[in-house]
Amino acid sequence: MNCLGIESTAHTLGIGITKKEEVVANERSIYKPSPGKGIVPSEAAKHHSKTKKKVLEDALKKANIEKEDLDIVAVASGPGLPPCLLEGVKLAKKLSNQLKIPLVPVNHCIAHIEIGKKDCKSKDPLVQYVSGGNTQIISQSGNLYRIYGETLDIGIGNAFDKFARNLGLQMPGGPKIMQLAKKGENYIPLPYTVKGMDLAFSGLVTEATRKSENAEKEDIAYSFQETALSMLIEVTERALAHTKKEELLLTGGVAANTRLQEMNQLMAKEHQADFYVPKREYCGDNGAMIAYTGYIYREKNQDPKEVDINPTWRPNTYKIPLPK
Secondary structure, eight states: OEEEEEEOSSSEEEEEEEETTEEEEEEEEEOOOOTTOOOOHHHHHHHHHHHHHHHHHHHHHHHTOOGGGOOEEEEEEESSOHHHHHHHHHHHHHHHHHHTOOEEEEEHHHHHHHHHHHHHTOSSOEEEEEOSSOEEEEEEETTEEEEEEEBSSSOHHHHHHHHHHHTTOOSSHHHHHHHHHTTOOOOOOOOOOEETTEEOOHHHHHHHHHHGGGSOHHHHHHHHHHHHHHHHHHHHHHHHHHHTOSEEEEESGGGGOHHHHHHHHHHHHHTTOEEEOOOHHHHSOOHHHHHHHHHHTGGGOBOGGGOOOOTTOOGGGSOOOOOO
């Protein structure tokens, strides 16, 4: 059974293909904003529209199949940027109608979790999901994912990118802040905003930007990263202690941050939990995670006419198909 997955929630147009649960293609094209600017949704959508034909062709070629060999189409219909989501959903509907095959709408956040669990062979983890637009501590409870804590304003990846732009660094900003932070030696006090199990990053970005005028870039980058990640580790540790989970899974684009991996590894060890992080190609947005999730959730197929974008689709509203 061949499932094609389409990811277009933000800057990445990704198309992946799975044969049953095996990933056989994972192609993508990434929109790059102009220097000094963040993602412009309408421009990102134009990028997706221009590149989706080639990315689709590349994925089919990599999987060594024809369009007619597809059995399921899955698409990330939310959460995400509306113009970008629309491009993916339009392509998914077109393929579903042309090939007369089921269309499965997939929650982008849950796809990150499911591909992470598959890649790491994790069974029942507490999930630290960190990306540009999302920051959530999640775990499965029955046939739903429960959110134990989350950002109250912007995602941690967005915070890294905003701060990087304020320092005059080009996108993607997160990796550049991480590299600068490795050379920092002096910690500069910055706002640490944890409210119960939730976090807020906007004030940290504002104050770090203000203090950067009189500080070495390496020191302010180090201070920003340590503060942001420490906030995240605090709420994750509290959720791990509460749930008593024996696994901790780090996933999403910011999972590539090696300092975050190191901090999670130390924290998980103190709680006798195994720590996992998927391969880098599955951390960032990708089509394979949509294809895989579409396959394992295939009973959720819908009439293409009923599928629409859902820019604010929360993962704790998406019922998980349980084994029968």
